[in-house]
Amino acid sequence: xxxxxxxxxxxxxxxxxxxxxxxxxAAGLLFLxxxxxxxxxxxxxxxxxxxxxxxxxxTWLLFLVDYVTRLRLSGLGARFxxxxxxxxxxxxxxxxxxxxxxQVYQAVQRRHDRPRLDLYARVMAYASLTAVLLGFSAALAVxxxxxxxxxxxxxxxxxxxxxxxxTLTTVGYGDATPVTLWGRTVAAGLMACGxxxxxxxxxxxxxxxxxxxxxxxEKRPPERG
Amino acid sequence: xxxxxxxxxxxxxxxxxxxxxxxxxAAGLLFLxxxxxxxxxxxxxxxxxxxxxxxxxxTWLLFLVDYVTRLRLSGLGARFxxxxxxxxxxxxxxxxxxxxxxQVYQAVQRRHDRPRLDLYARVMAYASLTAVLLGFSAALAVxxxxxxxxxxxxxxxxxxxxxxxxTLTTVGYGDATPVTLWGRTVAAGLMACGxxxxxxxxxxxxxxxxxxxxxxxEKRPPERG
Amino acid sequence: xxxxxxxxxxxxxxxxxxxxxxxxxAAGLLFLxxxxxxxxxxxxxxxxxxxxxxxxxxTWLLFLVDYVTRLRLSGLGARFxxxxxxxxxxxxxxxxxxxxxxQVYQAVQRRHDRPRLDLYARVMAYASLTAVLLGFSAALAVxxxxxxxxxxxxxxxxxxxxxxxxTLTTVGYGDATPVTLWGRTVAAGLMACGxxxxxxxxxxxxxxxxxxxxxxxEKRPPERG
Amino acid sequence: xxxxxxxxxxxxxxxxxxxxxxxxxAAGLLFLxxxxxxxxxxxxxxxxxxxxxxxxxxTWLLFLVDYVTRLRLSGLGARFxxxxxxxxxxxxxxxxxxxxxxQVYQAVQRRHDRPRLDLYARVMAYASLTAVLLGFSAALAVxxxxxxxxxxxxxxxxxxxxxxxxTLTTVGYGDATPVTLWGRTVAAGLMACGxxxxxxxxxxxxxxxxxxxxxxxEKRPPERG
Numbered sequence: 066x067x068x069x070x071x072x073x074x075x076x077x078x079x080x081x082x083x084x085x086x087x088x089x090x091a092a093g094l095l096f097l098x099x100x101x102x103x104x105x106x107x108x109x110x111x112x113x114x115x116x117x118x119x120x121x122x123x124t125w126l127l128f129l130v131d132y133v134t135r136l137r138l139s140g141l142g143a144r145f146x147x148x149x150x151x152x153x154x155x156x157x158x159x160x161x162x163x164x165x166x167x168q169v170y171q172a173v174q175r176r177h178d179r180p181r182l183d184l185y186a187r188v189m190a191y192a193s194l195t196a197v198l199l200g201f202s203a204a205l206a207v208x209x210x211x212x213x214x215x216x217x218x219x220x221x222x223x224x225x226x227x228x229x230x231x232t233l234t235t236v237g238y239g240d241a242t243p244v245t246l247w248g249r250t251v252a253a254g255l256m257a258c259g260x261x262x263x264x265x266x267x268x269x270x271x272x273x274x275x276x277x278x279x280x281x282x283e284k285r286p287p288e289r290g
Numbered sequence: 291x292x293x294x295x296x297x298x299x300x301x302x303x304x305x306x307x308x309x310x311x312x313x314x315x316a317a318g319l320l321f322l323x324x325x326x327x328x329x330x331x332x333x334x335x336x337x338x339x340x341x342x343x344x345x346x347x348x349t350w351l352l353f354l355v356d357y358v359t360r361l362r363l364s365g366l367g368a369r370f371x372x373x374x375x376x377x378x379x380x381x382x383x384x385x386x387x388x389x390x391x392x393q394v395y396q397a398v399q400r401r402h403d404r405p406r407l408d409l410y411a412r413v414m415a416y417a418s419l420t421a422v423l424l425g426f427s428a429a430l431a432v433x434x435x436x437x438x439x440x441x442x443x444x445x446x447x448x449x450x451x452x453x454x455x456x457t458l459t460t461v462g463y464g465d466a467t468p469v470t471l472w473g474r475t476v477a478a479g480l481m482a483c484g485x486x487x488x489x490x491x492x493x494x495x496x497x498x499x500x501x502x503x504x505x506x507x508e509k510r511p512p513e514r515g
Numbered sequence: 516x517x518x519x520x521x522x523x524x525x526x527x528x529x530x531x532x533x534x535x536x537x538x539x540x541a542a543g544l545l546f547l548x549x550x551x552x553x554x555x556x557x558x559x560x561x562x563x564x565x566x567x568x569x570x571x572x573x574t575w576l577l578f579l580v581d582y583v584t585r586l587r588l589s590g591l592g593a594r595f596x597x598x599x600x601x602x603x604x605x606x607x608x609x610x611x612x613x614x615x616x617x618q619v620y621q622a623v624q625r626r627h628d629r630p631r632l633d634l635y636a637r638v639m640a641y642a643s644l645t646a647v648l649l650g651f652s653a654a655l656a657v658x659x660x661x662x663x664x665x666x667x668x669x670x671x672x673x674x675x676x677x678x679x680x681x682t683l684t685t686v687g688y689g690d691a692t693p694v695t696l697w698g699r700t701v702a703a704g705l706m707a708c709g710x711x712x713x714x715x716x717x718x719x720x721x722x723x724x725x726x727x728x729x730x731x732x733e734k735r736p737p738e739r740g
Numbered sequence: 741x742x743x744x745x746x747x748x749x750x751x752x753x754x755x756x757x758x759x760x761x762x763x764x765x766a767a768g769l770l771f772l773x774x775x776x777x778x779x780x781x782x783x784x785x786x787x788x789x790x791x792x793x794x795x796x797x798x799t800w801l802l803f804l805v806d807y808v809t810r811l812r813l814s815g816l817g818a819r820f821x822x823x824x825x826x827x828x829x830x831x832x833x834x835x836x837x838x839x840x841x842x843q844v845y846q847a848v849q850r851r852h853d854r855p856r857l858d859l860y861a862r863v864m865a866y867a868s869l870t871a872v873l874l875g876f877s878a879a880l881a882v883x884x885x886x887x888x889x890x891x892x893x894x895x896x897x898x899x900x901x902x903x904x905x906x907t908l909t910t911v912g913y914g915d916a917t918p919v920t921l922w923g924r925t926v927a928a929g930l931m932a933c934g935x936x937x938x939x940x941x942x943x944x945x946x947x948x949x950x951x952x953x954x955x956x957x958e959k960r961p962p963e964r965g
Contacts, residue, residue: 116412146350184954189746231911238463239828249898253905265946266486266945274416276498278412279409452703461685463687463688466685492710492715495714496718565892673921677924684935718939718943721940722943724866724944728866737948
């Protein structure tokens with residue numbers, strides 16, 4: 066989000082970011098896997114559960130190391146927190162990691178060096194992937210917070226995913242809704258992020274469709290000459 | 291969706307597609323009719339039911355023949371599955387056939403050679419027709435999956451159509467919602483496709499309205515000269 | 516909707532339309548008033564009720580006269596039904612009259628000859644007025660069809676208006692929803708029309724806001740020169 | 741909203757507005773605080789409650805003074821009510837004050853004279869801040885009107901905030917909905933304003949994302965030369 070080409074940006078920071086982008090994304094997926102495992106399996110005693118816990122904390126440690134390194138390389142000092150507020154937020158709430166996906170996507174594209182997708186297709190791909198990952202994270206978090214609450218309508222992880230779908234698309238049936246304070250806070254965050262992302266998907270699709278139809282017009286020979 | 295003018299595309303493939311487009315669309319409608327008959331009539335014994343079953347399978351066979359022919363003509367081999375992933379998906383889930391309607395629409399237009407609609411009007415026409423067909427297919431599938439489920443709120447086909455309307459427009463009253471896993475999967479697919487299509491309708495209508503008002507401005511003589 | 520400047524359009528038809536536009540709109544409002552009176556007052560015996568009935572039928576007769584006159588003046592014969600399908604629909608369902616409001620709006624503007632509103636403001640004004648009128652008509656029709664149905668959740672006209680608000684904005688709480696076949700048909704129509712109109716309002720507002728902010732930029736002296 | 745550069749606008753009015761903008765916004769926040777205090781604390785006897793009441797009325801008096809001063813300075817007389825209808829509405833319903841925030845935002849920017857945000861970022865910032873403030877005001881008002889109503893589903897202020905979130909984003913679960921006439925009127929107002937504002941957020945985000953991806957394209961060296 067905040068990687069506009071700043072003229073005075075240290076070269077070493079840029080290089081660091083390019084190199085760590087994909088490993089960090091992989092770490093983010095590991096974090097999500099570990100968290101999902103912790104949330105979805107209820108028994109505490111198994112060894113797998115401890116492994117998942119270690120996974121969650123060690124990947125988070127990686128994020129912390131990356132954050133501190135970038136803070137130092139940037140040479141911004143305390144201003145880093147304000148300028149890179151999204152990164153700070155993502156450090157504290159690692160479930161929001163998908164929001165950084167635009168950089169990962171570009172890094173992957175840069176390496177493979179293959180013909181890139183159409184502009185609108187890329188916006189759609191980015192926005193829908195981010196929306197799916199955010200929705201999944203939100204479903205996990207809401208399931209975690211809600212499934213033991215009294216009077217909850219989200220009782221299984223399937224319910225939570227169904228709720229996330231209905232919320233992201235703003236359909237909002239209301240057959241499964243969070244009832245706790247924190248569940249509703251997560252839901253409000255999902256609504257805000259999701260709406261913007263889905264708006265981007267819709268807008269790009271609309272622009273893309275109009276482009277396809279315009280091109281079709283140009284390709285055709287004039288009909289009545 | 292994926293018929294961008296590829297420079298090295300075999301001429302025979304293009305010709306095949308142009309010739310089969312409309313018959314295949316007709317076959318798609320037959321498939322839908324047969325499926326609707328199977329779903330909406332509950333008695334198994336009648337001869338009509340067997341005819342519908344035969345219709346469903348024979349049209350699907352047609353789709354398979356078309357798919358294999360195009361796979362061979364394209365000369366892509368196994369890559370065809372990845373490049374034409376939408377076609378592969380449509381082969382496996384024939385209820386998604388309406389998504390290919392943009393090609394049919396253009397094929398029909400090409401033949402009749404009459405003055406074409408305005409750009410925005412065409413986008414609107416395409417997107418709303420596709421949305422209606424997808425909504426109808428989804429209503430059929432959801433009714434099929436839900437009407438015998440315990441605790442279902444979609445009990446009649448009317449309910450299913452009403453649910454599809456409320457879902458496609460993202461109103462989402464919640465008085466009729468799927469409760470089974472597969473019903474909800476279909477619903478999530480409808481939300482995703484429907485949202486994009488409806489966004490295209492809305493966006494085109496908005497652009498069209500602005501265009502109409504702009505034209506109106508130009509037509510009028512200057513008022514205060 | 517369908518008044519594009521056709522080169523071979525009879526002058527007399529254009530003149531007729533310009534002259535009748537505003538009276539017909541007034542007649543449309545009278546029709547709505549009469550219909551609202553019939554629907555909202557339950558007692559049959561009063562003289563006012565008969566007056567309302569006469570009002571409804573006499574205004575509808577006016578619409579019929581206008582339609583037939585335009586059919587004759589156009590010189591299109593039976594093709595008129597297809598070319599002016601929206602007018603035909605509006606004749607059969609006079610509650611859809613608001614859809615023709617764009618012409619009325621332009622006719623009024625033409626007469627008063629005062630400085631016109633900004634393009635986006637006009638689109639917003641047209642779309643929101645049409646949405647309000649359509650919503651009101653739909654609320655009347657749904658109240659008419661629903662309030663005596665068994666198990667209805669729309670029991671008062673207030674409920675119907677509340678339902679129309681929630682439907683037009685796609686919020687869809689679901690606390691008041693139609694349950695009868697015809698009520699749901701009207702609802703589906705409202706969703707389709709409303710969505711497009713609201714999309715136009717939203718799109719224009721967004722464009723207008725961006726325009727305001729852009730202008731603000733240009734007005735300001737350069738900051739750091 | 742209505743500060744288009746009118747050629748014949750009195751200089752003194754412009755100066756007055758520039759000077760009072762920020763104090764009035766502070767007064768607006770004080771008004772909101774006082775109103776929130778009155779609404780959220782139920783006991784009448786405490787001294788704080790009286791202070792809140794005084795705060796509400798004294799800030800409203802400030803608004804009245806500002807309105808009358810501007811009415812006089814404008815030299816428009818009674819026409820002021822019609823030209824500045826939004827200001828008149830905001831005077832009568834001070835909870836709508838956030839709608840004037842675009843001016844405050846610009847006034848603050850003008851003073852600090854720092855590099856301004858990107859156009860789309862500014863539209864997003866303005867629209868989302870306004871939406872948040874309007875949502876908060878609406879939640880307060882609805883809580884005030886609903887929490888004692890028989891059969892209400894909005895019983896705590898938390899419910900009201902949750903309802904406002906679901907309404908602004910058009911999700912509309914329906915687990916908490918207003919049931920009284922005035923609560924529903926406030927809700928309808930929130931839907932109308934919120935929809936337009938959220939549309940602006942979505943639209944700007946979409947445009948901004950497309951811009952980011954376009955820039956990325958330009959920055960890259962050509963791939964296949």
